[in-house]
Amino acid sequence: MKKQLGVAVVGAGYWGPNLVRNFRASPDWDLVAVCDLDEQRARKVIGPRSTVVAESSFERLLERDDIDAVAIATPAQTHASLAMAALEAGKHVLVEKPLAPSVIDAAVMVEAARDADRVLMIDHTYCYTPAVQYIAQTVQSGTLGNIMYIDSTRINLGLVQPDVDVFWDLAPHDLSILDFILPGGLNPVEVSATGSDPLRVGNACVGHISLTMRDGSTAHINVNWLSPTKIRQMVIGGSHRTVVWDDLDAQRRVAVHDRGVDLAFGRSEDERQAARVSYRLGDITVPALTEKEALSSMVGEFADAIRSGRPARTDGAAGLRVLSVLEAVSESLAARGKPVAPHQYTNALAFRSAS
Incomplete structure (x- = not known):
């Protein structure tokens, strides 16, 4: 063992x-301690009759030699400082989303993890669901053909956040999924965003994001705190097949449609000037997916990455790419929807760290 x-x-x-x-619950891990500024809250989470230590000092925690890794689930503004201290202490680090308050902080964290030869992983939980794992395999195997478009909807009558807008609250889920399933990760050439604040709370409560990818395909993300109907759906349209993911449909969470539009080019000179459209009506495949808690798979991946000395499937570079797009969303929103290119230096850093 x-x-x-x-x-x-x-x-x-x-x-x-x-x-x-x-x-x-994981056979890969020994939970040594739970650390919180409120020690009583840590003890309550641990529960009675446990050998797990309740700790209130992060500095004391890092001095322990029986801890190989720390998992950070604190407010976002503290992620960078805590992660950097843990990396300097020689610990592997798992961070709850977002990776850091800013792209610059995240870039420093990625560089520090690389220099220390430690695993830095972002808890993009949806990427470890059986549905998204299946979709990633389907996309990357070429079954769908060339990706032509992606439409994602994440709307609900949700809690209006006082410190972030709807983009930073909900869109990280969709962006992290796109980063996970697309070959090469999420690296759009252009990002635009529009939003509205009908409640006058000071932050956008309804928003739309448009991404233009390097291959010319597009992705659109609709996020909304005000909808009385809850929808979590993503459509990934390929040149051969289309995947529909409905996270709220337990019986048909993922469906692969062999139906769509075919473009057939004629052989004559005149026919080459225009594409002829035909419609393909094929089968719908509904795969049998195992029901397994995503966090269970995520902590297993964290352990495997450490033991194998490889980057995690959702490593620091993935968190950096998502943050880069979110910052571009905020820039576009401030510019009334003007398209913005994500900062190239962060993309270059993410690519170098991933490779």
């Missing part, structure tokens, strides 16, 4: 207890 890796969860608030539960 493989020796278990020691891990500490930092932050016992909203997301920390989910990480605690999954690290505890």
